[in-house]
Amino acid sequence: MQTKVGALKPRLSLSDPRVRGWVFQIVTVVLVVWLGGYLFDNTQTNLQHRGITSGFDFLERSAGFGIAQHLIDYTESDSYARVFVIGLLNTLLVSAIGVVLATILGFIIGIARLSPNWMINKLATVYVEVFRNIPPLLQILFWYFAVFLTMPLPRNSHTIADTFYMSSRGLNMPAAIGTEAFWPFVISVVLAIAAVVLMVRWANKRFEDTGVPFHKFWAAMALLVVIPGICVWLTGSPVHWEMPQLKGFNFVGGWVLIPELLALTLALTVYTAAFIAEIVRSGIQSVSHGQTEAAHSLGLKSGPTLRKVIIPQALRVIIPPLTSQYLNLVKNSSLAAGIGYPEMVSLFAGTVLNQTGQAIEVIAITMSVYLAISLSISLLMNLYNTRIALIER
Structure with a gap:
């Protein structure tokens, strides 16, 4: 009888952790779907009451405004879709340059933080403590207003080997x-x-x-x-x-790096390099000192030991947090709106949104682009991290 009574007990019970887990997950999914449907219906209703049409047809309309920097051909009669491409290319440009320069500078400063030379060590420490504790927007504004806009006019520009000309209009080069x-x-x-x-x-x-x-x-x-x-x-x-040539009040011909691009790139490089330096320092210190002693016992000097023994092992510790800094640099590029650099946020989510009023579509596109860029960087860095990871046997 006891066996029969036990067999009649219900098998599904909230006291069972697995059942409770499934119930909570199902309830959560239902709530999220309901909330999403409610927000979608509420948004559609408000758009209809205000007479705002939704959709992406606005991308085919003419923009009607100029852009200070564009890596592809552009005229004011071009479409908003082309404006989007220009903003994307400008974002990718400053992000790519910033990642490369910040990595190089960060590795140099990080190694300098471990230098036995007192002066080099303290200078690197001062650099890290100063630049990583100042907000990036303030650094961007400093480089733009206090440095590049105070440069002389093109007629009195600073000249380097009669080839490069630095003025308040930017850096002109062949x-x-x-x-x-x-x-x-x-x-x-x-x-x-x-x-x-x-x-x-x-x-x-x-x-x-x-x-x-x-x-x-x-x-x-x-x-x-x-x-x-x-x-x-x-x-x-x-x-x-x-070659750039001075004609009238400005230079004609050659390439020009506008002050907004220079200030943004320099500020993001200096700011991110301070964090990368600490990541590099901690990564190097994570390698056992016995590795250095073993390398020296084989006759390797300090330079080859650092390049061939220490850094390859430290990369396994460096890569994960380094990925986060790359993602931060890309997202911090949106601060360019503060100085008017025509990147994705200031150009597309700013000017285009104000002209078209298509807030939902514009913001959705901008968010999707940043998400895609961030996921791509994470994928590449994770693949590299997997490649250099230790394989246990």
């Missing part, structure tokens, strides 16, 4: 204009890079088999110089240089 030999030169560079990769693989295999080292660096430099050099000798120069 522009490389492609010739008929440009694409053959690009192909030769690709072939040179492929030859370097094959050479490095061969040299590594040779070292594993025989223990005889090979001068990979100098061989790679030779390949990168000789193969494109032969192409230039056969086909001619791949580019010709257009």
Whole structure:
């Protein structure tokens, strides 16, 4: 009888953690779906009452305003869709330059923080403590208003080797204009890079088999110089240089880096490099000091020990937080709205939104773009982190 009574007990009970977990998950999903449906219906109702049409047809309309910097051809009669592409390219430009420069500067400062030289160590410490504790927007405003806008006018610009001209209008420099030999030169560079990769693989295999080292660096430099050099000798120069010339009150020709781009790039680089420096310092310190002693016992000096022993191991600690700093730099580029640099937020979520009134569509597009960029960076960094991770046996 006891067995029968026990068999009649219900199997589903909230006292069961698994059942309770499923119930909570189902209730949560139902609430989220209901809330999403309510917000969607409420938004549609308000848009209809105010006579605001929804949709993405506005992207085909003419923009009707100028843009200070555009990496592709643009006129005021172009569509809002082209404005979106220009804002995206400008965001990617400042993000890519900032990531590269911040990484280089951050690694230098981070290594300097561990220098036995008292002066270098303290200067690096002062750099980190100063720039990482000042909000990035204030740094952007400082570089823009206190540095670049105080530069002289183009007629009295600072000149470097009669080639580069720095003024309140920006940095004017020679522009490389492609010739008929440009694409053959690009192909030769690709072939040179492929030859370097094959050479490095061969040299590594040779070292594993025989223990005889090979001068990979100098061989790679030779390949990168000789193969494109032969192409230039056969086909001619791949580019010709257009020099900036002062005409009237401004320079004509060449390339110009506007003050907004310079201030934004410099501020984001300096700010992010301070955090990267601390990440690099902690990553290096995470490697056991026995590794350094073992390298020195094999005859390696401090420089090769740092490059070939310490940093490769420290990267496993450095990469995850470094990814976060790359994401922060990309998102901080939206602060460019404070100085009028035409990136995604100030150009598309600012000017275009005010002109069209399509707030939901514009904000949704902008958020989706930043989400896609961030996820792409995370994916690439995670793939690299997986590649260099230790494989347990």
